[in-house]
Amino acid sequence: MDFFRKGKEQPIEQRPAAKPAESVHRPGQPGASGAGTARDYTIQPGDSLSKIAKRYYGNAGEWQKIYQANKDKIKDPNMIFPGQKIIIP
């Protein structure tokens, strides 16, 4: 139900144990001091790149940043599928 994607969104307080699984280091960058980290994200029903961009960056217009980081997985930015795993840079 799309309705359940329209709630007032609040960031989740990450549990310490879950944090390492949520974060991966960006390839080619050092893993020091948390800089240059990206997050794994699994596409949910009703998602679009602009919705994800709004959720993570507060600006739907930054969807291209996500698209560029996942060009190997996303052929068409209008075609993403639930269950697909992408990286949020």
Place this chain on the structure above:
Amino acid sequence: MMHIWNNKLIVITAIMCLVACSRSENLTAEEKIAGKDEKTWKAKRETDATGDVDRLSRDEKRESITFWRNGNVKMGNGDQVMSGQWSLEGNNLRLQFTGSDVSENFTVLKLDKDQLRLRAGDGSELVMKPK
């Protein structure tokens, strides 16, 4: 004499009915949402922020959401399923779906064992009935 006994019998029966009814309604908010163990709800009607009815799609009519008392929640139509955790704080229903970094929060406008009415962040409202 018989007439007085009949009246007493009616009063006693009425009191017993009232007690029984009030006991069956004495559920916590969590029990109304998730039943004793689990409870499944289906969308009945959705309205947008202006109050206009949004027609539910065929897929949306197939979808249901199940709340467990242990805090788990599952939503889907059989083909696509989303699961996560739910909690109720006052009149705020909080859903956190697995894989999402944000929780979705809804205002509970009406809650009884036969109806759940929620308002989303954009002002739209959803009325749900138990499956």
